[in-house]
Amino acid sequence: MKAQAITTYGQPLEAVEKPTRQPEGAEVVVNVKHCGVCHSDVHIHDGYFSLGNDQKLDVTGARPLPFVLGHEIVGEVAAKGPDATTVEIGQKVVVFPWIGCGECPTCLRGDEHLCNQGFVLGVGKDGGYADECFVPHERYCLDYEGIPAGQAAAFACSGLTxxxxxxxxxxxxxxxxxxxxxxxxxxxxxxxxxxxxxxxxxxxxxxxxxxxxxxxxxxxxxxxxxxxxxxxxxxxxxxxxxxxxxxxxxxxxxxxxxxxxxxxxxxxxxxxxxxxxxxxxxxxxxxxxxxxxxxAFVGSLQEFKEVIALGQKGVIDAIPMDHRPIDQASQSLDDLRNGNVVGRVILDV
Ligand SMILES: [Zn+2]
Ligand SMILES: [Zn+2]
Structure with a gap:
């Protein structure tokens, strides 16, 4: 898997290659086509969130380096485990990245986006600034037919939020x-x-x-x-x-x-x-x-399904998109950090 990854917090992303494996169970490997660049990517890249009064929330312990950012992921199903029966190879999907453990009381009430276990793609697990993304279950891969790919990517974070x-x-x-x-x-x-x-x-x-x-x-x-x-x-x-x-x-x-x-x-x-x-x-x-x-922190899988349904009805006005090649990922983070972005930056893989 080729990716633009954090190797040192606060330093430019670097091109890395990471090993992959065959999907098991209902796991899905998505060939990433587009990935949105979000402002929270900037904070993770910095390694902290500001809490005011010069206090910082250090977030450097939440993931191993090198780490692949990107939670607004659109692509095609490249491989799937034997239990994945609702998605087809080659199917175009948008990925719900706010993944929980599936077992804690928060996940069991349908709020896996609020789970503390750190399975979120691009936040705790490798995300979409890459040619491939490993999705732990097919239920997180949704059809977005009828929605432009860049908009669907943005729906996974800003739209859902x-x-x-x-x-x-x-x-x-x-x-x-x-x-x-x-x-x-x-x-x-x-x-x-x-x-x-x-x-x-x-x-x-x-x-x-x-x-x-x-x-x-x-x-x-x-x-x-x-x-x-x-x-x-x-x-x-x-x-x-x-x-x-x-x-x-x-x-x-x-x-x-x-x-x-x-x-x-x-x-x-x-x-x-x-x-x-x-x-x-x-x-x-x-x-x-x-x-x-x-x-409010992003939204649930059920809410994401409602967002996609609204998008497919054609009732959501498009927001401006700024498509860039993936090797501009690091520059895009800097542009966002410095306020030099209009609309949504979408990395094309
Ligand atoms: Zn985001
Ligand atoms: Zn959980």
Missing amino acids: AYSAIKRLGDLTDSDDVVIVGAGGVGMMGIAFFKALYGRGPIVVDINDATLEAAKAAGAKAVYNSTDPNALKELMAATNGGAFGAIDFVGAEASFAFANGCLRKGGHVVVVGLFGGAMGMPIPMLPMRAISISG
């Missing part, structure tokens, strides 16, 4: 406004999925006017630049006292403060972004405002 975060808000009435804070790649997916689910646009907040223009063109109901000191007051007035839901796609102190601050009583803020920072809040505000604060 956006969809699952919206679902976390629960049932919405027609008068429940939802605010999306941060209209980067995942936030734009959030706009697309919100429109598909509710037939109307969310309110979008960002710090960049060009991003807000793009959000407006993508169907946002209204847009606010949070660097404008009047933005929060105007949003509160326009929503008749605040939004029911807010999704923080940035995960920074300022974005969370805005998302939390724009809620009406009984509202719900879901944090998705991993930018970093810390939050402090008087505890009595939780009961007095009756708000819910939750975090």
Whole structure:
């Protein structure tokens, strides 16, 4: 197996060859055709996540080196074990990478994306910056016919994350406004999925006017630049006292403060972004405002099936794709780290 791999954290990826083996049981080997480059790949490549106040969450112990990043994997079934009966050799599949142990209480309730065991492709196990990817069970290989391959790859992370975060808000009435804070790649997916689910646009907040223009063109109901000191007051007035839901796609102190601050009583803020920072809040505000604060991390296999079904219905607007050859993987991580990427980088293998 040829791959672009981490050999030293924080250093450029290197071309490596790793041994492969024949699949057993219901295992599947996928010939990778495309793999998305995600912002969390940058954090893993760095070897840490920022927790704010100069504290770092070291993530270097979670995998052996050399390690192959990439969890947005699309390809063709190249080989399969004798028990894999639902996929065919040559079938085009998108891979659900958020794989758990299958045995712990979290996995048993269908939340294997939240399992602690570290089987996630491209995070704990070798992923898709390679010509081949080993998938431990055929059930993680889904047909995506009708969806462009690059979009299907992005659905495995940003699409699933956006969809699952919206679902976390629960049932919405027609008068429940939802605010999306941060209209980067995942936030734009959030706009697309919100429109598909509710037939109307969310309110979008960002710090960049060009991003807000793009959000407006993508169907946002209204847009606010949070660097404008009047933005929060105007949003509160326009929503008749605040939004029911807010999704923080940035995960920074300022974005969370805005998302939390724009809620009406009984509202719900879901944090998705991993930018970093810390939050402090008087505890009595939780009961007095009756708000819910939750975090969402990607989504379940069942939710991924729902995402793919929505994609196949053709109701999800395409996000811009930037296809690059796989030997530009390291450069692509740097571009993403430095904010020099528009849309989603998809590595073509
Ligand atoms: Zn991702
Ligand atoms: Zn588990």
